[in-house]
Amino acid sequence: MTSAEQAAATAGSARPLDAAELAALRADFPLLGRTVRDEKPLVYLDAAATSQKPQAVLDAERAFSSRHNAAVHRGAHQLAEEATEAYEQARAAVAGFVGVDVDELVWTKNATEALNLVTHAYLNATLGRGGAAAAEFALSAGDEIVVTEAEHHANLVPWQELCARTGARLRWIGVSDDGRLDPETFDVIGERTRVVALTHASNVTGAISPVADVVAAARAVGAHVVLDACQSAAHLPLDLHSLEVDFAAFSGHKMLGPTGVGALYGRRELLEAMPPFLTGGSMVETVTMESTTFAAPPQRFEAGTQMVAQTVGLHAAVDYLSQVGMDRLAAHEERLTRRLLDGVAGVPGVRVLGPTEPQERLAVVAFAVDGVHPHDVGQVLDDSGLAVRVGHHCAQPVHRRLGVHASARASAGIHTTEAEVDAFIEGLHRVNSFFGVAGGEHG
Amino acid sequence: MAESLEQLYQQVILDHSRQRHGAGDLEPCDGESFQVNPTCGDEVTLKVRLSSDAEGVRIASLGWEGQGCSISQASLSVLHDLVDGRPVEEVEELDALFRELMHGRGQPLGDEKLERLDDASAFVGVAKYPARIKCALLGWMALRDALVQARS
Ligand SMILES: Cc1ncc(COP(=O)(O)O)c(C=O)c1O
Numbered sequence: 404m405t406s407a408e409q410a411a412a413t414a415g416s417a418r419p420l421d422a423a424e425l426a427a428l429r430a431d432f433p434l435l436g437r438t439v440r441d442e443k444p445l446v447y448l449d450a451a452a453t454s455q456k457p458q459a460v461l462d463a464e465r466a467f468s469s470r471h472n473a474a475v476h477r478g479a480h481q482l483a484e485e486a487t488e489a490y491e492q493a494r495a496a497v498a499g500f501v502g503v504d505v506d507e508l509v510w511t512k513n514a515t516e517a518l519n520l521v522t523h524a525y526l527n528a529t530l531g532r533g534g535a536a537a538a539e540f541a542l543s544a545g546d547e548i549v550v551t552e553a554e555h556h557a558n559l560v561p562w563q564e565l566c567a568r569t570g571a572r573l574r575w576i577g578v579s580d581d582g583r584l585d586p587e588t589f590d591v592i593g594e595r596t597r598v599v600a601l602t603h604a605s606n607v608t609g610a611i612s613p614v615a616d617v618v619a620a621a622r623a624v625g626a627h628v629v630l631d632a633c634q635s636a637a638h639l640p641l642d643l644h645s646l647e648v649d650f651a652a653f654s655g656h657k658m659l660g661p662t663g664v665g666a667l668y669g670r671r672e673l674l675e676a677m678p679p680f681l682t683g684g685s686m687v688e689t690v691t692m693e694s695t696t697f698a699a700p701p702q703r704f705e706a707g708t709q710m711v712a713q714t715v716g717l718h719a720a721v722d723y724l725s726q727v728g729m730d731r732l733a734a735h736e737e738r739l740t741r742r743l744l745d746g747v748a749g750v751p752g753v754r755v756l757g758p759t760e761p762q763e764r765l766a767v768v769a770f771a772v773d774g775v776h777p778h779d780v781g782q783v784l785d786d787s788g789l790a791v792r793v794g795h796h797c798a799q800p801v802h803r804r805l806g807v808h809a810s811a812r813a814s815a816g817i818h819t820t821e822a823e824v825d826a827f828i829e830g831l832h833r834v835n836s837f838f839g840v841a842g843g844e845h846g
Numbered sequence: 847m848a849e850s851l852e853q854l855y856q857q858v859i860l861d862h863s864r865q866r867h868g869a870g871d872l873e874p875c876d877g878e879s880f881q882v883n884p885t886c887g888d889e890v891t892l893k894v895r896l897s898s899d900a901e902g903v904r905i906a907s908l909g910w911e912g913q914g915c916s917i918s919q920a921s922l923s924v925l926h927d928l929v930d931g932r933p934v935e936e937v938e939e940l941d942a943l944f945r946e947l948m949h950g951r952g953q954p955l956g957d958e959k960l961e962r963l964d965d966a967s968a969f970v971g972v973a974k975y976p977a978r979i980k981c982a983l984l985g986w987m988a989l990r991d992a993l994v995q996a997r998s
Contacts, residue, residue, distance in 0.1 A: 779917075
């Protein structure tokens with residue numbers, strides 16, 4: 404089974420949230436109660452950019468800051484002990500949530516930093532840092548790094564930079580007309596491939612990548628696999644060990660958690676062999692004026708004073724998600740995806756970027772409206788209280804590939820209702836009539 | 847239809863966004879500028895030609911090519927009509943006035959200033975939407991840059 408099929412199978416067997424459950428759950432999100440643009444109820448359809456937070460997350464951060472705040476892994480006082488314990492418990496909870504061991508999870512500021520941490524391991528190893536142990540990460544001219552045309556800039560630009568600095572060659576898996584990774588192009592993974600970096604699910608097309616197939620191709624040539632799990636972590640049951648990837652990155656703020664915290668998963672042997680990215684306090688063993696020895700992972704990669712309250716908030720977020728059940732959440736969102744796709748299909752002049760089968764994608768639906776620029780689409784929707792994202796969503800290449808400059812994007816979350824999806828579809832009709840296109844009338 | 851949306855997309859703006867004056871006229875020029883709005887990838891290339899006479903330097907012709915939202919496209923079209931043939935000194939004053947309009951958060955600018963801005967005064971509603979101000983200013987930024995080049 405491909406991972407897309409696996410995800411679909413898991414989601415398929417679980418019961419979606421019923422109306423009463425959803426209403427109770429929505430009451431947990433204080434922000435959903437506010438109005439926008441002259442007292443209109445907010446319809447938040449920008450979960451793929453950042454999620455809103457349940458009260459439990461806000462409370463956890465506040466409780467930590469009011470009762471236990473201290474710097475972690477230093478100081479002998481009671482508060483320092485409590486803070487360190489909260490920080491490490493959060494690590495254990497998040498590691499468990501994504502199916503990895505606690506010492507394989509490194510805290511970062513966000514997914515972008517996590518991915519840069521990985522690219523800098525290769526860069527620093529190439530420069531000789533990390534010694535013989537890090538040889539596995541050293542690149543030479545002619546080595547190849549494979550990404551995909553569907554990547555967010557966060558999983559593209561750092562690899563471009565790495566190639567520019569090391570002489571490695573960047574290659575990529577292509578995207579088909581319907582926004583999926585094109586299996587015909589998987590043969591770019593070859594003897595010279597050292598790393599394959601791909602997204603688990605696209606933040607534009609919503610397409611779920613066939614991770615198992617890519618991992619198999621990478622394994623066959625001894626290449627590492629780096630997974631961008633930003634979009635999947637909040638929407639699909641995630642078991643990184645069983646996906647057999649070497650690294651994975653995600654951001655807390657997309658999974659009901661706070662901003663300022665994300666994580667990198669790294670296979671234990673790899674983290675142990677990697678030279679550090681950021682250096683300074685807290686990541687060292689012994690420092691003399693001449694040189695320094697580094698701490699074991701994960702501390703080796705956590706330089707400086709850490710964002711403890713945010714890790715505690717993320718702990719509460721994954722507890723919340725687990726309580727709802729990721730399989731039930733996925734089933735809920737699959738139902739929303741279907742409604743979104745069916746609804747959009749009924750609006751003249753609207754083209755969805757990405758697969759049209761709900762099982763193969765997340766509830767992240769980017770679209771183009773004939774004759775109306777995405778900014779204008781977003782403006783009219785906003786006027787009805789509908790919050791969507793417009794622009795290139797930090798993924799210019801995939802837009803170019805699909806023949807558009809930019810798009811508007813509606814993305815559902817745990818708290819999205821079918822009525823909200825209907826309101827969004829209604830909003831699209833209003834866009835057409837406001838700009839007098841697709842047979843509609845202005846006015 | 848909500849009033850605020852009507853205020854933002856005044857008929858003048860909708861008309862100019864469809865009938866884009868000066869679009870595509872890229873003759874050889876004295877100054878040229880390429881500007882991008884990084885949040886949405888909208889872009890414009892704008893060219894100016896200058897002429898001098900006893901009264902000073904004026905814009906002899908202005909053309910542009912670009913793609914973007916209705917606000918950015920209409921703003922370029924209005925800009926074209928407003929500055930084509932005008933003395934550069936006056937254009938600079940208009941540029942300052944337009945920026946004042948954009949950064950005024952919808953505060954009244956005064957009749958005299960609005961009259962000078964002519965059709966460009968229709969963009970007053972944009973000032974209430976901080977994310978759209980850049981769209982309206984894209985063409986003006988390109989013009990300023992092209993004028994610097996043309997005169998250096
Ligand atoms: C697929 C994907 N990758 C990476 C990122 C980057 O996440 P962050 O900005 O939190 O580092 C995002 C979010 O913007 C994303 O959607």
